[in-house]
Amino acid sequence: MTQENNDAMMSEKEKLLAEIRADYGEEETSGKEKTSGAGGTPSEESYLTDEELEESISPSPVVTKIAEPLPKYGPGFKFVPITIGVTAVACVLGHIKPITYGIPGAAWLRYTYIGFGIILFIIGIKLIVDALTNSALNENLQMGKLITTGIFSKTRNPIYGGVIFICTAALFFSGNAFMYILPILYWIFLTKLMQATEEPLLEERFGADYRDYRTRTYRFVPIPKK
Structure with missing residues (x-):
């Protein structure tokens, strides 16, 4: 100069x-x-x-507030090992007489359960893989953004939903009708857990954006609401 x-x-x-x-x-x-x-x-x-x-x-320094990163595994992640453990125990007990096969003489029904279990297993694996391979997942979590793209545009909790589907499939493979009540209990337990922990936190943080997202998607089923 x-x-x-x-x-x-x-x-x-x-x-x-x-x-x-x-x-x-x-x-x-x-x-x-x-x-x-x-x-x-x-x-x-x-x-x-x-x-x-x-x-x-003199110009005052501009302070940019960086959003706090979101956890990759939310409060409901404790549900995963519990569900897997209960399912494993149920499958073992399902092969111990006298509770083996809850519907005696209905062999054809067992094959129906196995076929249905295969479908649920495939859906569960796809949900988890699609969620974990979402290219924007880690980036958006680090930036504290609400994720509504990819599989998250169809369901709010694809990982938890995938776990429910896989564990239900395992119970169907066991062929014990007495154990088929467990998926219903899983669903109720995880729903209550989400309502008490993760959902209030996300609504407080993202407000109307999360409420709108919630009206468009189900918690665990990958079918968008109409």
């Missing part, structure tokens, strides 16, 4: 300082005192110093 440019900048700065002093009713002098009256005694009025004036016209 040349000396002429420096002089020009200093001149502009002095003009700006002078205008600010004029706004405060201050004479173009340095320091805090101003003489007034015939005796020339200092008045009790106080004025900004040059340093304070320069500070007042």
Whole structure:
């Protein structure tokens, strides 16, 4: 930068300082005192110093508030190991007599259960894989954004839904009708857990955006609401 440019900048700065002093009713002098009256005694009025004036016209730093990252695994993730454990125990018990096969003499029904279980297992695996491979998942979580794309546009909790489908499939494979009550209990338990933990937090954080998202999707079933 040349000396002429420096002089020009200093001149502009002095003009700006002078205008600010004029706004405060201050004479173009340095320091805090101003003489007034015939005796020339200092008045009790106080004025900004040059340093304070320069500070007042300096741009204030812009503070950007960064949203707190969202956890990848929400409060309901404790449901996963519990459900898997209960399902494993139920499958073992399902092969112990006298509770083996809850519907005696209905062999054809067992094959129906197995076929239905295969379908549920495939759906459950796809839900979990689609959720974990969502390209925007980690980025949006780190930025604290609500995820509503990909599989999340069809269901709000694809991972939990996938776990329910897989565990239900395992129970169908066991062929014990006495154990088929468990998927209903899983559904009720996880619904209550979401209502008490994750959903209030998301509604508080995202407000109307989350409420609108909630009206368009189910918790666990990958079928968008109409």
